[in-house]
Structures are given as structure tokens and as C-alpha cells.
Amino acid sequence: MTGQAVIEARDLNLVFHTNDGPVHALKDVNLTVEKGDFVSFIGPSGCGKTTFLRVMAALEQPTGGTITVNGMTPDEARRKRAYGYVFQAAGLYPWRTIAKNIKLPLEIMGYSKADQNARVEAVLKLVDLEGFGGKYPWQLSGGMQQRASIARALAFDADILLMDEPFGALDEIVRDHLNEQLLALWARTGKTIGFVTHSIPEAVYLSTKIVVMSPRPGRIADVIESPLPRERPLEIRDTPEFIEIAHRVREGLRAGHSYDE
Template identity: 75%
Template sequence: MTTSAVVSAQNLGLTFKTNDGDVVALSDVNLTIDKGEFVSFIGPSGCGKTTFLRTIADLERPTSGTLTINGQTPDQARKSRAYGYVFQAPALYPWRTIEKNIALPLEIMGYSQAQQAQRIKRTMDLVNLSGFEKKYPWQLSGGMQQRASIARALAFDADLLLMDEPFGALDEIVRDHLNSELLKLWDRTQKTICFVTHSIPEAVYLSTKIVVMSPRPGRVTDIIESDLPRERPLDIRETPEFLAIAARVREGLRAGHSYDEDHV
């Protein structure tokens, strides 16, 4: 069913040229992500999970193979504003208030003032930040800043959300909370989400599909379809079904020699 494929990669490869020789960041990646899926990419540092996400976003150029987003090239997809991207850091502009930060993509894409106001209100409600419109980023906690950056990615209604370890810098308590909120948000908006993480519980808790990757060269070693229900309370993480999937992810990581010590 290629029509419903949001992201489709065939034999995708990416090699960085550095002073110390070539580094194979991605090698022979084959993957199809369908509409409405929540896909997690998991693996140790250097496995290419972030690189793959950046390639989808046209922030990196693949050196071999093909990659399409909604049937378009990554460049066309970027220019048609097909996705929202959430970075590891909130990357909110400190000279703009929260609402102005969320308005940033809307201004660039030429939305009218009225549309901007309406979308700001909707997305701020969606991430539970109402009441903080006039605050500056540096007046908020790290978790709230990251929520604002998610709101910014949602503001222009792209169907695809790319998230690169968005909660990596937050403590576990905040992270649990934001994870369950993200699931609710996904359920409500029906978006397709690609989510990079290096936490096994986080990947299993959130995903419908888990892509296990391993380094040197960066490649996909396992793709696990999760049969957990869409409705997931936090304590689902103690159920045998959850633990079974987590065990399979761990197995996949081990098979890819991902537990080897880094040689660097």
C-alpha cells in the first residue's frame, strides 16, 4: 500500500566525508512508515537514528537509495511544509514570547493575523500551556519549554511530526508526564510521529512500531510491531505484554552488538 506510506526508504545510505576518512552513518535502510503510526527509533549513539530523522527532514542529503515523504522528495516535502520538527533542545528564540515563538512558523508561512491567533490558542491548549502566552522562554521550566516547542511544531498542521530525543534533557518524572501527554496528543490529532530515543521503556510505551538500529555502519537491525492497545495508562509498563516487547527490543540491540563499548 504505497499510497498510505508517509515515509518510504529504499536501500537508503548516507556517508559523511570527514578528515579521518568516510563515516557510514546510514547503510541500506529499508523502511515504510504508514499514516497514523507512532514509530520510535532506538539504538546507541552513532547508530544513525538522528541522521535518519534529519534525512527525512532534508537537513541531510542521502548519498544512495531513495527516500520519499508523501510520495515527494525530501526537498519538495520540506518546501510544502509536510512535517514539524522537534529538536533535542527547545530552541525557542529568547527574544520572543511563547506565543510569538509559536507564531514564528506561521509568520514565515504567511498565515493571516487572525489565523495565527486562532492556531496559537489551539496548540497552546493542546500542550496545556494556556496562560503562559506572554511569558518568555527563559521564564519557564525545561519541561514547559519543550512543550512550547512541540506546540510550535504542531502549529501549522503538518501531518508528520519528527521528534529527536525531545525529552532527553528532562528528568524522569517530567518525562513520564510528557510521554503520556504526547500519547493523548497523538490520539487526538491522528498525526504520524517519528520519535528518536535511547530509552527502551519510552520507545515501548509510546510506539506502534519500534525500529532498532545499531552503529558502525548505522543500520536497521530489527523492526518490532507493537500490539499494545492505543489507550495506554502509565502502569501498562508493568504488564507482561509490555515487558515482552521490551525484552525483544533489548534482544535486538544485543544482536546488533550495540552493547559493545564504544571504541572512540
């Protein structure tokens, strides 16, 4: 693997000071994400996977160590609008149509009207929502809303996509479908994707790199480079390779975390 490092974390630490004393959310995290990688962060709740993603997005400030995004500090990257962020909830504005929701970041970033319209059309096609631009969020299903929120994150030219359990609230069937679409989208756009999940099959199916994390303190337990090809039909989940990776992820999770605590 020789590529350009997009995200590079060195000895990253983050301690939250709460009323119950300090919480070590991230401890000595080292990770390099290369351009075009699809990286999944998996682990039980409290392992710091979301916190790590938020640090990349400059939504949290690390208390120690260094992290660079596109060679800049996360905050510089944020100001340069280097990444699109997708939250667990779609968070579409109910008073805006789908097209107007996708235009939200474009309006904020000062794109021209014509450019806005062209981009909306393009990303709606990308997430398979052509013809839904004029609809309001409440007229769409949960899965479609989440796709619209992905389109919103893709609308501007960020080459990094950070996704925090984007399909966590959806049922398994919709989720399979969206996973397939996400892979296709990743193949077409060549973006670098950071993806937080707590589903092992989802992580293995999607990723080129799986980061297994464990809690108290939040740390990386294992980093698995997936040998699966980039082209992945859903049936790949029944192959021995897939099952072996899933097994290794499960082992990593078990080693890092005792459920008897």
C-alpha cells in the same frame, strides 16, 4: 496493517566524508511508515537514528537509495512544509513570548494575523500551556519550554511530526508526564510521528512501531510492531506484554552492538 505509506525508504545509504575517512552513517535502510504510525528509532549513539530523521526532514542528503515523504522527495516535502520538527533543545527565542515563538513558523509561512492567534490558542491548549502565551521562555521550566516547542511544531498543518530526542534533557518524572501528554496529543491529532530516543521504556510505551538500530555502519537491526493497544495508561508498563516487547528491543540492541569494541 493496511494504510497509506507516509515515509518509504528503499536501500537508503548515507556516507559522511570526514578527515578520518568515510563514515557509513546509514547502510541499506529499508522502512515503511504508515499514516498515523508512531515510530520510535532507538539505538546507541552513532547508530544513525538522528541522521535517518534528518534525512526525512531533508536536513541531510542521502548518498544512495531512495526515500519519499508523502510521496515526494524529502526536499519537496520540506518546501511544502509537510512536517514539524522538534529538536532536543527547545530552542525558543528569548526575545519572543511563548505565543510569539509559536507564531514564528506561522509568520514565515504567511498566515493571517487572526489565523495566527487562533492557532496559537489551539496549540497551547493541545500541549496544556493555556494562559502561558504571554510569558517569556525564561519564566518557564524546561519541560514547559519543550512543550512550547512541540506546540510550535504543531502550529502549522503538518501531518508529520519528527522529534529528535525531545525529552532527552529532562528528568524522568517530567518525561513520564510528557510521554503521557504526547500520546494523548497523538490520539487527538492523528499525526504520523517519528521519534528518536535512547530510552527503551519510552520507545515501547509510545510506539506502534519500534525501529531498533545499530552502529558502524548505521543500520536497522529489528523492526517491532507493537501489539499494545493505542490507548495506553502509564500502568501498561507493568504488564507482561510491555515487558516482553522491552526485552525484544534489548535483545535487538545487544545483537547489533558489542560493547567490548
